[in-house]
Amino acid sequence: MRSKSKIFRITELQLEQLEKHLEKESTNFTDFIHSLIQREIMQDAITVKPPEEEKPPRIKTKIVFDVIKRYQKTDPSLLLELSKIGNNLNQIARALNIIKNASVDEQKKLDILSIFLVLKDIQTGLEQIFPALPEIKRQTPERLQKQLSSIALSEEDERAY
Structure with missing residues (x-):
């Protein structure tokens, strides 16, 4: 229930412009003020908006690249030697960590x-x-x-x- 009132002063010219606008919009002063409050003050308030019209689905384009993998043939004995070296390095690192923590x-x-x-x-x-x-x-x-x-x-x- 609307029980409060607010009084404000305007010039003759502003009054004429206001009355012309109200007549043009075919509304009364109270409804006009309420719409202004709704538009200007309540725009920052968090409210639930009514659902909008469904927008057409966004079309995504997908670009497909063919990746060609070229593998070099590697000598298996070389891979075996590298594996042995890696194993030795891991053993050295483990031993150094044990030594670091020793007395x-x-x-x-x-x-x-x-x-x-x-x-x-x-x-x-x-x-x-x-x-x-x-x-x-x-x-x-x-x-x-x-x-x-x-x-x-x-x-x-x-x-x-």
Whole structure:
């Protein structure tokens, strides 16, 4: 039930324009104000809209590409050797993780120089299988030699740990 009222002032010209508009739309002032409120104020309110007319279904076009897979014939013995190398690397990684978590006394018992030599043999083996691969060098030979000599010193003197 509408029990509230609101009074506002307008000029003579605005009044004439308003009355012409109401007559043209064949409505009264109250319905006009209600439609303005509905349009301007209530547009931000969340309401359920009536269903719209069904739109025609959107047509999707599908582009199909033919993918041609070209497999190179690979020597099975090469694949077997690569599998063995991968297996060796996994075993090395597992052993290094065990060593990392071992006690300091257990770590002192390791011969790190022989571990480096095994890794170097693996690298040499890879270079023989794949001569096109670049040689892996993470540091200069002088730096590597210095590290190896410090390891040799630490093996002689346990205070180096």
